[in-house]
Amino acid sequence: MDEKNVKRDLNVSALCVPAKGEAGRTGDWRDFRPVIDHKKCIPSSKNKAACFLCWLYCPEGVVKMSIPVEIDMDYCKGCGICAEECPPNAIRMVREGENDG
Amino acid sequence: MADVRILTGNEAAALGVKLCRPNVVAAYPITPQSQLAEILSRYVEGGEMRAEYVRVEGEHSALTVCISASTVGARTFTATSSNGLLYMHEQLHWAAGSRLPVVMCVVNRGVGAPWSIFNDQQDSLAQRDTGWIQLYCRDNQEIIDTIIQAYWIAESLYIPVMVCYDGFVLSHTMMPVDIPDAEEVRGFLPPYKAHTLLTPEAPRTINSVLFPWRRPNPEGVLCDGYMEMRYKLQAAMTRAHGVIQKANDDFAGVFGRDHGGLVWKYRCEDAELVFSGMGSIANEATVAADLLREEGIPAGVAGVRTYRPFPREEAAEALRSAKALVVLQKGLSYGYEGCLTSDLKAALYGTPLRIPVVDVVAGLGGRDVKAREIADAGRDAWKDLQAGKQGNRSLWLNCYTGEDHAG
Ligand code: SF4
Ligand code: SF4
Numbered sequence: 001m002d003e004k005n006v007k008r009d010l011n012v013s014a015l016c017v018p019a020k021g022e023a024g025r026t027g028d029w030r031d032f033r034p035v036i037d038h039k040k041c042i043p044s045s046k047n048k049a050a051c052f053l054c055w056l057y058c059p060e061g062v063v064k065m066s067i068p069v070e071i072d073m074d075y076c077k078g079c080g081i082c083a084e085e086c087p088p089n090a091i092r093m094v095r096e097g098e099n100d101g
Numbered sequence: 102m103a104d105v106r107i108l109t110g111n112e113a114a115a116l117g118v119k120l121c122r123p124n125v126v127a128a129y130p131i132t133p134q135s136q137l138a139e140i141l142s143r144y145v146e147g148g149e150m151r152a153e154y155v156r157v158e159g160e161h162s163a164l165t166v167c168i169s170a171s172t173v174g175a176r177t178f179t180a181t182s183s184n185g186l187l188y189m190h191e192q193l194h195w196a197a198g199s200r201l202p203v204v205m206c207v208v209n210r211g212v213g214a215p216w217s218i219f220n221d222q223q224d225s226l227a228q229r230d231t232g233w234i235q236l237y238c239r240d241n242q243e244i245i246d247t248i249i250q251a252y253w254i255a256e257s258l259y260i261p262v263m264v265c266y267d268g269f270v271l272s273h274t275m276m277p278v279d280i281p282d283a284e285e286v287r288g289f290l291p292p293y294k295a296h297t298l299l300t301p302e303a304p305r306t307i308n309s310v311l312f313p314w315r316r317p318n319p320e321g322v323l324c325d326g327y328m329e330m331r332y333k334l335q336a337a338m339t340r341a342h343g344v345i346q347k348a349n350d351d352f353a354g355v356f357g358r359d360h361g362g363l364v365w366k367y368r369c370e371d372a373e374l375v376f377s378g379m380g381s382i383a384n385e386a387t388v389a390a391d392l393l394r395e396e397g398i399p400a401g402v403a404g405v406r407t408y409r410p411f412p413r414e415e416a417a418e419a420l421r422s423a424k425a426l427v428v429l430q431k432g433l434s435y436g437y438e439g440c441l442t443s444d445l446k447a448a449l450y451g452t453p454l455r456i457p458v459v460d461v462v463a464g465l466g467g468r469d470v471k472a473r474e475i476a477d478a479g480r481d482a483w484k485d486l487q488a489g490k491q492g493n494r495s496l497w498l499n500c501y502t503g504e505d506h507a508g
Pocket of ligand 1: 036040043052082085087088089
């Protein structure tokens, strides 16, 4: 990093403001990624705002309550909770580096 | 007209705190500090001091309250002793690492086990490396004056300050004390301005986990890592030397009393046998120095008032004419020697002064130390010097250390 052109933090104590990405791109840590089968996902298949349990349970808050459901892979940590909770088993956890299949 | 009253050390401390007008006081009573906590609660209850007195269930919480209040811009005060101070230990690091100018009186008392309520300085010495400034007082006048200076120092540097004074020897002993004028204190000590004010309008996370490296935040500002934050504390401690001296000198200018800043000297100019120590024992050594002077031994005292940051240069300067050094201390690093002995030896390293140092552990758990006993220790050191003995020595003053106690 070219430090000469970077604005420096002059705080006397360590602090941060709440902001997206404050703790870094936490998606970097992921070993498995969630892959949604939209043919099985309730909101997608019925085209209705329904279910969204993945949105509710995701500890990182990276699931978007939309049709189709979207996951922000920059910050998804791959914990698999969404896959565990999804009623029709529409989410599979796939090892990073392997194809969605 | 001067307002001189006969006060205990705790009463002097309470008046000093009142003059500094803290917004929040949180303290848990413990002997020999209790009287100080009680007087402050009475001031608040009786409307003499416009502060919030937060009652807590222990010392860890007392300091935590001060840390939180300081973060939202309050001037804070707490006080403790001995095991109460040890119970605060984690939060001591937290206050210093957050750079919050909390001021605390430590009324020095021996730590258990075995249980003791009596004086020594092991409690505050064991907090040496927490990042707090430590000032040690000799008498009750110095207590009240040092508390006022402590706020000035803490708030100039954003470093918390411990004002240490000996339990019972000072805390419960009455002496005449000249009370500084409230208006003059107001002029000397400007209002506290927090470096970061935590408010609902500007929410922040303070002291969240820092990574080993530096990294930009989402706005692209390069933020310090843990190590940089710690370096800034050390750098501020280095700056503290000048700030403590300035607090002392400015205070002397306004109130007419000079307590020596970092190191105070008594008959030191031509002294060849020099005692050193902190707090009341060093005051006692001035009487011992007079006794030895009467016998023709050129003795003096270089008293350490500021223990952290350690006044390396000031101490070496005070010892310029010394041929032998006797360090009196009420606390040690078990397995090595008295803490002050190690620090003074280190201060002399690299200077032309290569003198024998006698490490004297004294007064633990309230064991009495008389001026004539200090003089005896000094006389022995002087005799060794005359006999050409150059080695360092250690001794436990007034303590049975017979063969059958040798472990
Ligand atoms: S939990 Fe499963 S079915 Fe429900 S919205 Fe999420 S992916 Fe679709
Ligand atoms: S629940 Fe876990 S795996 Fe699923 S989207 Fe959230 S972080 Fe990713």
